[in-house]
Amino acid sequence: MIKALTIFSGNANRDLAKAVCNYVEVPLGRAEVTNFSDGEIYVEIGENVRGVNCFVIQPTCSPVNNNLMELLIMIDALKRASAGSIIAIVPYFGYARQDRKAKPRTPISAKLAADLLTAAGANRVLAVDLHAGQIQGFFNIPVDHIFAMPVLVDYLRGKFGPDSVVVSPDAGGVERARAYSKRLGNSIAIIDKRREKANVSEVMHIIGDVEGKDTVIVDDMIDTAGTLSNAARAVMAAGARSVSACATHGVLSGAAIQRLTDSPLSEVVVTDSIPLRDEAKNCKKIKQLSVARLLGEAIKRIHHGDSISSLFI
Helix, strand or coil: CCCCEEEEECCCCHHHHHHHHHHHCCCECCEEEEECCCCCEEEEECCCCECCEEEEECCCCCCHHHHHHHHHHHHHHHHHCCECEEEEEECCCCCCCCCCCCCCCCCCHHHHHHHHHHHHCCCEEEEECCCCHHHHHHCCCCEEEECCHHHHHHHHCCCCCCCCEEEECCHHHHHHHHHHHHHHCCEEEEEEEEEEECCEEEEEEEECCCCCCEEEEEEEEECCCHHHHHHHHHHHHCCCCEEEEEEEEECCCCCHHHHHHHCCCCCEEEECCCCCCHHHHCCCCEEEECCHHHHHHHHHHHHHCCCCHHHCC
16 A cells, blocks of 8 residues: 655745645645744654655755744654655755865865755655765765756757757766756857865866857856856867856855856756745846756656656756
8 A cells, every 4th residue: 555645845945845735635734933033943744644655845945944943843843753764855955065074173064964964764866966976975864856957958959959069067966967968959068177275166177178169057056156157268269169167056155146247147046946046036147947857757767666767967
């Protein structure tokens, strides 16, 4: 007998959770997620979940610590309500950039976040475009790592043909750029940069031919947009006809919107793994695509015990 399925959501991205529920054709689970006057998070599950497969959709985006704590408390509440299984759907996994000790006496916060989710009672985690794939190994529970590439490629295919160029903003993103170029049937270029400190980058030079070409810079996330705006200027300085960008996660913190507005980028495509703040919604350069169908399909397959390998494009 197949267990019932319920999808819950914290406050981080309820619109995405509702869109996923529409695809899966189940109502959003009843859960009260509020705060006491001193800021403590309070969760009350409003329906019977005994023996039920419970999916909790909650990106740990800004405010990162609050959203992470909401997710942990929701998982604990479901565990104590005797849920059959608890699957944390984390479209954006916060702390993912702290995946190693880059300097002495620094934490590996991605591992700590993984341990917290496991200790809270999650039986499985599904994440979209982790900043570093090895984070899957930080968990001692199953992790499904899926990619938003099918959603982004479907949109880019109508705009970038064989004569265009996919650009990687750094050497670490070459594999991602190659995957996009393979599906779009075009060539790639790589930007060689030197990072002096966090959130500050200096573009050095471009490896590959972008002269007279329409280009698209691909990355997993856009945070302060410093790297992206510098990359766009370097690409245009190298003779490109136009430059656009796409990324799964539109973090867009700090002065990101102003940097994108002032940059030569003609369009910036992101997904709804993170909800856009009002300033970003009003930016004409930003186009948001939905990963609701992708997540909904993954949830269906996990629930029914089917393979989701075809989503690992």
